[in-house]
Amino acid sequence: MRRIIILCTILAIAGMQGASAQNLQLHYKTGQWLYPDSLGSDARIMSTAEMFHVDAWGDTFFFIDMTYTPQGVNYAYWEIARNLRFWDVPVALHLEYNGGLLGRILFNNAYMAGVSYALASKDGTKNISVSLMYKYIQGLSQPSNYQFTTVWGVDFAGGKCTFAGFLDFWRQSGTFILLSQPQFWVNLNAFNGVNDNFGLSLGTEIELSSNLFYRGFYIVPTIAAKWTFR
Secondary structure: OOOOOOOHHHHHHHOOOOOEEEEEEEEEEHHHHHOHHHHOOOOEEEEEEEEEEEEOOEEEEEEEEEEEEOOEEEEEEEEEEEEEOOOOOOEEEEEEEEEEEEOOEEOOOEEEEEEEEEEEOOOOOEEEEEEEEEEEEOOOOOOEEEEEEEEEEEEEOOOOEEEEEEEEEEEEOOEEEEEEOOEEEEEHHHOOOOOOOOOEEEEEEEEEEEOOOOOOEEEEEEEEEEEEEO
């Protein structure tokens, strides 16, 4: 449901103008079998399309998630975020929109504004960002809420492996919701004999959620492939 924006705030704060990245991910959600009563017994296929671009005034990130069943697409989610920075300190203004649908049920439009702070190692192999935001969820009796987000990324084993992910924590209608999606990738282009432009990575994502769509805590792993356009 959510993005993996490993470099989104990091690159903008580092001033790497012109940097960009796009990738497509395909996930086989094996975790459906763990909760057949609530999530259903069929494994689901989910695709994620991401785009990230840095310019002279910050960066833009968006992604689209879609989940497929034998009857067709039953879930779509869209998110776009903009970080604005006109100064040299490692803090950016953050603007964001979230929305989508599940079956015939529309998600409430969510608008966010806040600040992001980022740190990165000198060699760029380790990074983390933290965002604090006011969250306005349209259509709720209590539309004013807040959200905390942290995003991290670590490359190791000479770039052959990546551990990345995010954690969101927010309040909605008096309920506290947690969502985290750590990912582990094996990057094939980092191995000897593989072309540097071969963008295929293989790995997994583990969705950890509490009170997101259902009451209680859920762990939903996937088997995944990602192609990064270079």
